[in-house]
Every structure is written in C-alpha cells, then in structure tokens.
Amino acid sequence: MSALAPLTIPPTAAGQVVFSATDITKSFGPVAALSGVSLELRAGEVTALMGENGAGKSTLLKIITGDYQPDTGALTLHGGPVHFGEPRESRTAGIRVIAQEPEIIPHVSVAENIFVGLLGTRGPIFRRRELIERARTALAEFGFAGVISPEALGSELSAAQRQIVEIMRAVVDHPAVICFDEPTSSLGEEEAAILFDLIRRLRSDGVAIGYVSHRMNEIFRLADAITVLRDGRLVGTKRTEDTDHDDLVRMMVGRDLSQMFHREPVSPGATILSLNGVGNEFVHDITLSVHAGEVVGIAGLVGAGRSELLKTIVGDFAVESGELGVGGKTVTFHTPADSVAAGVGFAPEERKAEALIMQRSVRDNIALAVLGQIARGKFVSSTREEELAHGFITKLGIRTPSDRQLVKNLSGGNQQKVVLARWLATKPRLLLLDEPTRGVDVGAKAEIYAIIDELARAGVAILMVSSELPEVLGLADRVYVMASGRITGELSREDATEESILALAMD
Template sequence: MTDTPVLDIRGVGKAFPNVRALSNLSFDVRRGEVMAFVGENGAGKSTLLKILSGDYQLDEGSVLLDGQEVSHASPLAARRAGFRLVRQEPEIVPHVSAAENIFVGELPQRGGVVDFRQLRADARALLVECGFDGLLDLDAQGDSFSPAQRHIVEIARALKPGVKVIAFDEPTSSLTADETERLFALIRKLRDRGLAVIYVTHRLHEVMAISDRIVILRDGRLIGVKETAATTPDEVVRMMVGRDLSYGFSRTETTRNEVVLDVRGLKSRWHRDISFQIRAGEILGFAGLVGAGRTELAKVIFGEYHRSAGEIRIAGKPAHIRSPSDAIRASIGFAPEDRKGEGLILVRSVMENASMAVFSTLARWGVLRNRMMVDTVEPLIKSLEIKTPSLEQEVGKLSGGNQQKVVLARWLAAKPKVLILDEPTRAVDVGAKAEIYRLIDSLAKSGIAIMLISSEMPELLALADRIVVMHGGRISAPIEKRDASEEAILNHALGQRAA
C-alpha cells in the first residue's frame, strides 16, 4: 500500500425527500490497498457506491480521481474514467452466451459482424486472468447461470482495461468457499498491481481477512477510518451501531425434548438415504459446501421437490407431504435462502406478506378480512421490532434485516412445530444479524424444532445444538456441539474424516 490517494472524497453529501443519506463524508482510497466500507443497512454505503458509479449525482462536495475532480454523469462515464463496480445483483442478458455477457456493448467485430472466435479468446483470457478459468462455460446462456456464475461474469466485466478503482458490493453472497478464496486471491493480485480496491460486505470476518483499512459509516456519516491490523471485530461493531454489541453469540444449553421432526431413509434425485431427528426446542444446524444438497433437502421436506423414498414424521405421526400446502398443514414453516425471489412478494405490503401463511383462517367466503389481518400482524411487528412506516408499506422497500423479520413473522403467525431456516442472515447487517440470532434463540426456547442451514460456520457454531454435515447428497457426519469446530466441519464437508 502507498500513501498516494487515487480516489479522494471531500465533503460529499446527498439528500432525498425527507432523508439525509450522506453528510460531509471525507476520506481517501489509496493505490495498492483494499479499503472496506462497513455499516448497518441505511448507513450510506450503497448511496456512496451509486455516486461513485454514476447512478446518483452528489449534492455537495467533490470526488477526485487521480487528482482530477470528476462528476460521473452516468455509469458509462464512471467506467470510462476508471471506476468499476461489481454489483451485488449482476445484470445478465438471458438469451446470449457467457462470452457475449462479459463483453456486452463491446463485442469485437470484423467486417461489420461479431468476431466470435476473437470474442471467445478474449473472454477465456479474461477468466484466466481473474483466476476463474474452468468455472464458466463460455457458450452457456445467461438464463442458465448459477448465482456464482453471474458474479463471475460481473467481475470479468469490471476488469477490462482502464480500471483504476474497483468496488465489490457483497461479492461473496453467492460464492462457495473455494470461489471466495479465488476471489480473495484475485483481490490481492489487483492490490499488488497498484489498483485501489473497495470491498463492501456485512461479513466482518471477510473484512478482517482481506482489507487494509476500514471506513465505518453510521446514519450517513463517517464514524472513523481504522487500520484493519489495529482493530477488532467488536470495536468495528461498536462504531457501526453506536452501542456495545458483542460480535459473538452463544446459546445456553438446551434440554432435549420429544422428537418433533423425524426423517427416515429419505431419497430424491439429490439425496441418498437421509435420516435425522430434531427435538422440540432444538436447533439442528446443516453445514456443507454448495452442491451438498442442503437447500434441496429443505425443499423436499417442505414439499417443493419430490422425494422418491423415505418417511417424514411430525410429532410421531407420518406426514404425507406432496406440496408446500401439505407441509403447512403438517405444521412446517420454511424461510428460503432467496427471500426476495421466493420468500416475499416485494410489491405487496408488510401486512400481506406477514399473514400469507394463515390467509385461509383470515378469510370469510373467500374474502380476506382486513381487521383480522391487522390484529394478527400488528403484535408480531411490535414484538419482532420490524422497522416499517406502516403495515401497508411495500416489503421490498424495507432493509434486508427487516425483510427477513417479516418472513419470520409469517411463520410465527402460523405457529409451526418445525421451522426450516435457509441462510437466515444472508446479506443483512451485523446489528440485524444479532437481532435475528436472538429471535431464532427465542423461537427454539418456545419449543419450535429448528432446521438451520447456513454457510457461515461461526453462525452454526454459535446457534446450533448439533450440526449435521452434508457431502454429495449424504450426511457425512453428525457433530455434537462440544466436538464442533470449523476444521471438523470443513473436513467432513470435503468428504474427509475430521482430524
């Protein structure tokens, strides 16, 4: 890292109707460093990125790139000036190839037509440079990309010639552990080449692992800039939230009660002979690498996917589950990983989303009764401390943490015996994450049997009473809490015996 600023932010401010998004931000980003932006949802991280990338125009202050004041009137102007943003939700053209997606708008031509041979050669060279060679079929159509492949395309787009500053916005939310390590290797290579790298994430362990300095924002203001090596996660969290909030979380020992969910010999196109039990008040964690079959298992149990063999029992009785409605009648709730795509209807209200699982009990002659919906949802909004202007607010306008609470409110309204949580804190800030941890803990204490799927090992170690590790569609190992460690989980997830 050098002391030479490549990006200099001076007194930047931005306001929207009734909201002051940024106030007098001043700091620099230097050549050859990784600068992390952290803060709770609403702290101003996204607004600042959108100003730098040309999506928004600043109201006050100035931005200097290589010592020259810039005003990015559009994303194209920002790219031409040398600022590149790897967005959290990449824009993919669905019916063209991966190679064409990488060079969209810049396709090489010969004689007025696209030179596909050159296109493929350029795309392959770029993937090799990024360290992602072999992870993307250049002929695959955009609508077939996995979430990880969408991010790989977005990263490759950003690294085309002329880049001076590259910003990554939640880049690992869809990546496996191996892909994350490849990304970190790429970021270190970019840093060592003298590029300035901005890294935005809610995952503090990634911030501590990859960054050189940390910009801490709260309520649109700069709280401080810390050298990563000279701070701790707890100190960063205190600065982010303005109060003491332990980065760690630990559940008290629970009493093992009667078996609520009993899965015996389950088989499907993804699974071979899956058997496990969850007791009332117990949190059973599910670990494994992408492709291990955890999410598919949740969807088989919830009736979204078909099982070819095996039995599911709820409180000792066979449950005949062929659809999600069967699962709900069997007293099973499911909060999916993709809360925006599968868990919520973003253009509908908080009240409608929170009461969706109990519509049948709130209707008379097929018409929903508004007063009953209000009486059902209002106490849940208060008890879960969901921050919303009203019950009529579109749920898509809430922060990620509050959206996740709305999903949980839906299942609290349904009073399930079993609750399946798939990546319940994905892309929520650290303050909301701590609140969701306490909520999950309280749900377990109320007697609900919880199946917790998470790719964050610290989360599993903090919340789960036991951990089941999956590998290749099988249960590789059950691990008691006293024996659980990141090393043991990873060894089993890789199909190896724990050391």
C-alpha cells in the same frame, strides 16, 4: 469481433489516493441518506466500507457509479475533479462496482454476459466462438476456470455462478477502481477463496479497491483500512491493525454485541422432523432428525446439496426414496402448501426471488401464509391483517415507516424479518432457514439470532443452512455436514469446530 475499448489509466504510486469522495450529502425528499461522508480509495490497498443496513453504503456506491449525483460534496479521480451524470461515465473513467444482486441476461451465454457493454456498437457482428474462447481465457486468468462454463446460459447459473459473472464483468478490462458489494454473500468457501486470491492480486497490481461486507473475518483478512458509516454519517476511518471486532461493532451500532452468537445448551424435546434414507436426483440417502426446541445446522460447500435438501423437505422436490416424517407421522408433501398445512415454515436463501413479493407491502407479505385465518367469509379482514402486521412489526423490531411500505424499500435485515414474521404467523412446529442472515448487517444479525433462540426456547424445531461457520457454531446444538448431496458426518456442539466441519465438507 468488435474490439474492446481499452482503458487509459494513469500510473499511481502504491498508497496514493486514486479516488476520493469528500463531504458528500444526498437526500431523498426529507430523508438524508448521506450527511458529510468522505471516503478515500488508495492504489494497492483494500478499504472496507462498513455499517448497518441503512447506514448509507449503497447510496455512496451509487454515487460512485453515477446512478445518483450528490447534492453537495466533491469527487476526484487521479487527483482531478470528476462528475458522473450516468453510470456509463463512471465506467468509461475506469471505475467498477460489483453489485450484490447481479443482473444476468438469462437467454445468452456466460461469455456474452461477461462482455456485455464492452463490445463496440459498430463494425462487424461478433463471432460467438471467438467470444467464448476469450471468456474461457479470462476465466482461467482470474482463477475461475472449471467453476463456470463460458457457454452456459445465464438462466442455468446458480447464485454463486451469477456472482462470479458479475465479478468477471468488473475485472476483465482491468479498471483502476473496483468496489465489491457483499461479493461473497452467494459464494461458498471454495469460490470465496478464489475471490480473495483475486483481490490480493488486484491489490498487488495497484488497483484501488473498496470492499463492502458484513463479515468481520473477511474484513480483517483483506482490508488495509476500514471506513464506518452510521445513519448516513461518517463515524471514522481506521487502519485495520489499529482496531478489532468489538471496536468496529461499537462504531457501527453504538452498542456492544459481544454475545451475539451465544446460545445456552438445550434439552431437546420430541422428534419433530425425521428423514430416513431420503433421496432424489439432488440428495442421496439422507438420514437426520430435529427435535422440539433444537437448532440443527447444515454445513457444507456450495453445491453440497444443502438448499436442495430443504426444498426436498418442504415438497419443492419430490422424495423418490426413503421416508420423511413430521411430528412422528410419515408424510408425503406434493407441494409446499402441503408442508405449510403440516406446520412447516421455510425461509429460502433467495428471499427477493423466492420469499417476498417485492412490489407489495410489508402487511401483505406478512399475512400471505395465513390469509384463510384472517378472512371473514371470502374476503380478508383488513382489520385482522393490520393487527397481525403491527404485532409482528413490534415483536420483531421491523424498521418500516408503516405496514403499507413496499417491502422492496426495506433494508436486507428488515426484509428477512418480514419473511420470518410470515412463518411465525403460521405458528410452525418446524422452521427451515436457508442462509437466514445473508446480506444482513451485524446489528440485524444479532436480532435475528435472538429471534431464533426465542423460537427454540418456545419449542420450535429449527433446521438451518448457513455458509458462515461462526454462525453455525454459535447457534446450532448439532451440526450435519454435507458434500455431494450426502451427509458426511454429524457433530455435537462440543465436537463442532471450523476444522472438523471443513474436513467433513471436503470428503
């Protein structure tokens, strides 16, 4: 097998600056993405990079990787100036950025995915068995043994496993600088705990770590310092012990969001969704109900069957036993189209892969589920389509230059609002939300929470899956907890705590 190219990394004393970006500016045409932004990453420290979607975090990370080059400003590594004309140069220098959306090669093994780019281009062809054993050793070394098989194909991996492969790619050759971009957005509690242990180990080994996350509890758990961007500008950098949740929110959004989780208790209406002993190969003997005007949370660890339950309800997976009822009537959904016709909307976890057509416009994506309602004869009315899109862009506060903007160019929070707009256009009586704020910044989260609350008050029944326990506790009127494809308990709003949920999730 061709040898991996070792990195030569100068030793750096703890707390010393390993990498810095100073007074960075970057514009795309008339739009200034970064204006005078500076960042320092120090040996043996975790520096969090925070800000709303569109604040400039992704642009700065792409400059660090060499995907973009700054218009002005300077980069230094180990005290010397550097310029990265392409990602290969950044990687050769010992810098890694772990992407939020991993690029996995589907038809090769986990082992090959982990070591892709590290194998030499000359010499003998690598021996697959040796590579798999090397990957197995590496997975064990970094704490992921048993979580993922090195022989599994990329196409067989869950969202959490894909993220683990992306993490392993970055750490396997022991770089000097690692930046994590929303690394836990696809991970459950167990995998996230392993990651946090790994980050602490990397920090103790002197690695300089950048950490991008919208999850405040992670930031205060891991970070030594926090740099905040807003609208492409540096707001400031603070040591973690010198700030708190509310202070960071004000720095990020310029306003107080202290009530973002608050929902008043509701008096539920008629039963809209009922499952009685529902089962298939993914879920077993599921019995639950959701009433009009109620937000019901589904909690559990990754692999508990939460997403599979929602897909069973909408007809992605067949109901093999038990009964499914909507609006007091027993129903059988053979396809998702059947559930839409019954007044059920579904916003899946993987919005880019499963919910949005990324190469189409905001208008097209919003109108997708109601084309028959806005058609004149056999043709869609452009006037009605435009009115529909403009109405929801205004109502939901979707930040887009126009309704013709490609949805791929929107921030994560605004993409999620487009998904919600599509289903609101159908006037659903039941809305299923799978990780509705995954990869969404704190300001957009507050806006999405307000939309959920408004829908519930209008009588919509909402069933919501979330891996963020504060989100579940803040929004849900009741919580069902799942483990191994089964419901292990039901908790009232008053009885639901992080401890009680986790206890049931580990049954």
